[in-house]
Amino acid sequence: MASSDSLSTTVALRSGTVEYTVRGPQESSQPPVVFIHGVGVDNRMWADVADLLADAGYRSYAPTLPLGAHRIPWGGAGDRSPGGVARAIREFVAELGLEQVTLVGCDTGGALCQFALDQDPTFASRVVFTNCDCFDQFPPQPFPVVFTLLKYPWLTHALMAGPMRIRALRHSPLGVGLLVSDPDPELTESIFEPLRSDPAVRDDLAAFLRAVDPAELAAITPRLSTVPAPISVVWGMSDRAFRPKLGRRLAAVFEQATFTEVPDSRTFVAMDQPRALADAIVDISRRPVQVG
Template sequence: MKASLSVDVIDLPQGQVSYRAAGPHASDRPPVVFLHGLLVDGQLWAAVADLLAERGVRSYAPSLPLGAHPTPMHPDADLTPRGVARLVLDLIAALDLRDITLVGNDTGGAIAQFVLDTDPARIGRVVLTNCDAFDTFPPPPFTLLVRALRHPALVSMIALSLRSVRLRHGRLGFGPLASRPFDPEMTSAWVRPLADGSVRRDVAKLARGIDPRDLLDVSTRLGKVAKPVRLLWGDADRYFRVDLGRRLVETFADATLETVAGGRTFLPLDHPDRVAATILAAA
């Protein structure tokens, strides 16, 4: 089998969504769909996807409408967390994927839980790395960021400040989320879309729709999900602490938890080998 890589665009009811597809077109292994977090895009998963491609796994990493998406959604698109979960399900259906391994990180882990609560029919198994759970949605101090994102004018000011690599990679930017240095081109691509007023409108809609009570309510039904779940949790994450992962693993009927020493929020960037190995083991 020959691995391939492409960046494609698909039309969904909510608007155009770009996604990075990696791995062989024909594979006897379950396909993987990656879900990223707030203000980043599908590039977060590039190293993991490339490792999986070497093992013959086809994967899809969409850039969800969470603030770093290159194309604005339709003005009437539902961009609440459950609305984004429906977008994920529409993407999976449009690509005609079945028995998928759904992988989530950060806000993407919350979206994965909403997907399971909405319609798990095409999901075969789930892998979650450090992410939101219960009423930790988002964790402090990102509650302040989400409140700011509700106002497009404030988002514009944030976007201007993040043009500086020093600020973008500093302790008030992405810096604390990973232990390895960030690629400036990648993080620039994350913040560049915020220059578009329609993208700022989208992220404001998302931020207004984030309510910790909604994810807490979802958690009460996760035990009914008849899918195996693997949690891989960095134990040095100051935001999604390992105790949150331990609590989350007890919620599912069939789940395991492994920790990564020194791992932070962006485990796919710092430890792509561990994430890829967990995905392969899950299938």
Template sequence: MTQQTIDLPAGTIHYRIAGPEGGRPVVFVHGFLVDDTLWADVPERLAARGLRTYAATWPLASHRTPMHPDAPLSPRDVARIILSFLDELDLRDVVLVGSDTGGAVCQFLLDEDASRIGCLVLTNCDAFDVFPPFPFNLLFRLGRHPRLSWVALQPFRWARVANGPLGFGLLTRRPIASEESRRWLAPSLTSDAVRRDTARFLRGWRTADLADVATRLHRFERPVLLAWAPKDRFFKIRLAHGLRDTFPDARLVEMGDARTFVSLDEPAWLADEIAGFVGVGDSS
């Protein structure tokens, strides 16, 4: 695994890369208020099977380097940042993997320009008119105002709150480690510039925009894997069923013992499903 940075028109992106240079590229897109560590060791597991993995931290409230002050950062604009990442690294036939808010961003990306995408993997994520689910839509509204978001985040300085049912606690089956939640929350708690970035993202957020994108997802005719946890309280299995019926070539697999953050609860299972989906062997 190698940590790298890349300077894009919108700002600097940090990412970790693993796997052989000639391997098929896999690009991961995490959700709101988490970073690349959301993927646990899934990228490294896939790298061991010959894939070239790119796990970046996107400007979704847990990024440590603020974007340029004039950079547009709506959900569609974040999708454009990912496209510029693919362009700059000249990645083609990409396996695009999205989770949570990142799954919505992936859908915006397909709507914008799917020419570099070879296939799509979505774990539990926003879709149709669920963007985001309750109660996170309340957090999104507060986050449109940097000062209000700072006030709202103060209780999350305490691990009991951050990792409890009002924080990340309902998003995983296993307890979230305090080190993980502190890492995710620190940029928004400590950086005015990151909070301003987040406000730009949330001011550009409209639930109706994702519902509109859903009317065009059928245009993406390449393979889609929906790796879903049906016990998730927020992104219900009906969303996976709807996506399966929308994409022309989609397959749904279920993980019964996970929650929203499938990659944290079942990293080995997710890596195996992605590897089988793209047709690579085991690491032995």
């Protein structure tokens, strides 16, 4: 299986149309992997991990959700709250006919995985959390300020068309430099293009952020102790937002979760240390799941 064997396409869900990328062999004997990203990025953040998994015989699916880097707006007809996007993730898995999925979440995407599991604790057969929102850290510092600014579409446009066009500012600790150790300039330029060019995308993001409620996730995270799936928490230890203490607290929710330290990685373990995350996904795929 060559890692270049990939497909980019769309699927129409009840909430809206979602672009997604598939990598890996069509007839894989391994459980399918579904990647969930966070605010302001798209499914390209998973590319290196997906290629490594493809080489190991795994087929993965990476949707781009309506969180600011998407190119197909949902509009007000879709439920753009965290709970609504979580339901869309479940619809995505069901529409593609995926079974026994390994769910992998990062950043806001980790919170969305928690919402989806709270809606249906048996939704995923295995779950991998990388650095992500949990408990009342939704989001952690310094992101509450950023989220507040992005709730206003006109201000989002001003930021993206102005300061965020400057590479040094995009890659600073107030930008993507907080999340990834060595940002790709072309990628960071392109992921903000939908927010610069499409008012409907800005409206989607604003609607999502206005619905973010730390108290809601604070109630959900502890409830996940009833989730029967094997859980792996894979945490970048150089993260200055989602600190290691938060990751260990998340792992402690689950009776038999594993906690893996990933040195020299910030929030986006998938980009900073893709091999570490791919190895963790392969490892959890070998753990037995509860049947019935």
